[in-house]
Amino acid sequence: MRIFSRSSLTGRIVSRVTVCVFVLWLVATMLAALVINDELGEAFDTGLQETARRALPLAVQFVMNRADTDKTVYVPAFGNGGGSQGRENGKDDKDGNGSDEYLIYQLRDKSGKVLLRSHDTTDLPFAAPLDSGFWEDRNFRYYTEPSVSGTLFLQVAEPIGHRHEATFESSLAVLLPLIVLIPAIVIAIWLNVRSGLMPVRRLRDEIGLRGRGNFDAIQLDETPHELTDMVNAINMLLVRLRAALNAERNFAANSAHELRTPIASALAQLQQLLLEIGEASPYRDRAKKVEASLNRLRRLSEKLLQWSRAESGIGRSVQSHHLYPIVDMVVEDIKRSNRFENTVRVEKDNVALYAAIDPDAFGICLRNLLENGLMHGSRNEPVVVKINGPNRIIVENAGSVVPPDMLSRLMQRFERHGNHPESVGLGLSITATIIAQAGGQLELFSPRPGKSDGFAAILSLN
């Protein structure tokens, strides 16, 4: 799963917290096992002691009342057919009843001889000395209780393995739920981490969904204080970045703007020179080439100015504007310029063209689309501007079909189709940038919809 990849913050937290919980639970189980072992030891010791003290008078009385004092008597377990009567040694030492009784005992005299024993022992005396209290060897834990006179000793023993088994099973009871609950723990941690990281995701979306050129400060409601510092740092960075980019754009815009007047001067001087030297001058061709270069410089400076404006986010507008006057003004301006051999025809629906885009930015877009159509389209048909609804404009021209691979690249900077001398390769890129800022979309089609030739640009405004 992607969330558990090394690059996922959620995955890292979930896996680390899960491992920590597991390890800590394991440590807790071990500590619990120690405590359980200790407590069970005390309980079992108490049991040994209580058993010895309660059984000692009965055993002493039983031994005193028997007929043959030389023989060891063993007491069978309940349900073994022997009742509570003792049996003499050698008759049935191993009854094999399979009972789960863990306590065994021996009544010994002060010489150590076994006078009475439980069913699971032999006639051999226990290894424990005849001293009052507890004693332990590798296999058994013993408790020795002397009689009042100190002539008889009752020793009760319990297997050490039994105690270990009890401790192990108790500890396992603590550990087992963890194994069963691990998946539930993982899911619970994942849900909580996911919920806890919601502000991080909101921050990511806030940054990720921003359009190019949007350097506004990040504003998140209820930002956790761990993120506040980060958001503040990002906002500071955005401020510095915006200042740097604005300086760069202003420089580009001012440079392009300041270039206009010198270019205008050079062009006017040159055109006046062309008039003065006349048609027959040997310098006319060279002067015309200089004029063509100046005209190209003029267009390039104009496009750079538009580009810097587009990059500065000129397209965004908080309010909607009526755009018909802009359409009329741009179309009229292009017609009057006499730069193109073709002309423009406007087809308007009886619907207001009204959209949230800066009027200057819209003017730049429409001018670029018209220039594109006039430069690259057929001269036999006018370029048509169709106002198609309140926020949709189609600019289409007749002419050759643009290959699909070229069509897909036309909105990139400095991509040109054909070799028209006026083409700079920035117009469609500038238009796409501005329209995206205004929340709209620029789509290119070739051939134009419903025709087998030509090119169409569709502006869908917001």
Added chain:
Amino acid sequence: MRLLLIEDEKALGNALRDYLLAQGHATDWVENITDADAAMASTPYDVVLLDLNLPDGHGVDLLRGLRRRGDVTPCIILTAQDQITDRIQGLNAGADDYLVKPFDLGELHARLSAVARRYAGNPNPLLSIGNVDIDLARRVIFVAGLRVDLTAREWALLDQFARRPGATLSKPQLEEALYEFGAEIESNTVEVYISRLRKKIGSNLISTLRGVGYRLEG
């Protein structure tokens, strides 16, 4: 036409003045608002060509002042400010046209002529009087189907008549169209150019109204 060019960029102003003079328009060139006010106070102009960013103020303020005073002299703004909103501001202030730098001189002349014709009440650039056909936009004239070449000052004079066919123009009015500031004015210059025009386009096309002026018969 008598033109006032207000442009502070010397190289551009120089080229524009030379070009407009060569096209037969008496052109006065000033570089700031103060000089422009003085020029307009003393001379009636047919069209004002106005730059916006001037050393002593903004061209739009000059234009608003003109319109407030009731001066309806046609005005074309020449500027490097290409924003639509700049254009709307200029047109709302009373400009008749708006040309963004850099521009072709031919485009400037075409717009100049269009504005002048519009103000003369005759936006049609084609004029036919008898066997004379005048294309004011292309600045060509045909007499009985044959093209006739005119000098810049002959054009300047004919332009004054053609923009007001049938109207009587006084000698001082015609003199204003012929000379830019500083040029010497001979007492018989208008008569000389009227005479040359009559020889080229026909003697009966321009009538003399003694003591009043001249009129293009339409």
